Amino acid sequence: MAEQDGRDATPVRDQGILFDDGLTHLDENAGYRGPTACKAAGITYRQLDYWARTGLVEPSVKSATGSGTQRLYGFRDILVLRVVKRLLDSGVSLQQIRTAVGTLRERGVEDLSRITLMSDGASVYECTSDDEVIDLVQGGQGVFGIALGKVWRELEGSLSALPADRGDGPVAEADGVDELADRRAKRSTAS
Structure with a gap:
């Protein structure tokens, strides 16, 4: 194992989707415009724009390059947008x-x-x-x-x-001696 910064760096194998029953395969290179990404993630366009401009979630398919250009978000980008929304909703x-x-x-x-x-x-x-x-x-x-x-x-x-112990007999320690009762008896004989 390689070591980085004092921690073991274990290689992570991509397991892919373990259970794909009923899941449709989405094109990894497909891009979705802002309004579609907003609707899919459950956020407002204002949130989407702010998060893109501040670098929280940037579009991976195509960034806006100036006025009038469209951002295109990939499936994974929209997944992250939805996670951010859920975290916000949880407080x-x-x-x-x-x-x-x-x-x-x-x-x-x-x-x-x-x-x-x-x-x-x-x-x-x-x-x-x-x-x-x-x-x-x-x-x-x-x-x-x-x-x-x-x-x-x-x-x-x-x-x-x-x-x-089922609790239906006298309480006794595992070795047969009730230490607390023994101390009380010694104290009462000493007085």
Whole structure:
């Protein structure tokens, strides 16, 4: 494995679409004009124009080169527009979204459609595996996730080796000594 900036750089294989049942194949080179992109993403033309001018989501098929020219957005561009809209709808500020997208781009993520994003309304997270999540708003700060199913299985394994009590008899410790009762008895005999 190659190492960059102190991190292991694991090559990522393109798995493509795992389940394509019922999905139509869209032309990757097809371009969609602004009004079509807006309708598909559920945003206003004003938002689209602002995000393009400020570099948040730029058209990949054809950029506007001056007055009267049309931008053409590709399918993946519209996918990113829709994700930005969903993040806005979940309460994430545009500034935080911009920071998250910037962090991804700094890390070399060019195709935002190939990652998993999550949000709690306050931040944006990239899910990199089942137990690693990166907080993109906090500059790539790693956070951890707890897969409860895994903890459940580990606990089942641990408890299977320990004694269980049904609660219908006297409470006793595993070695037969109730430490608290023993201390109380010693205290009452000392007084």
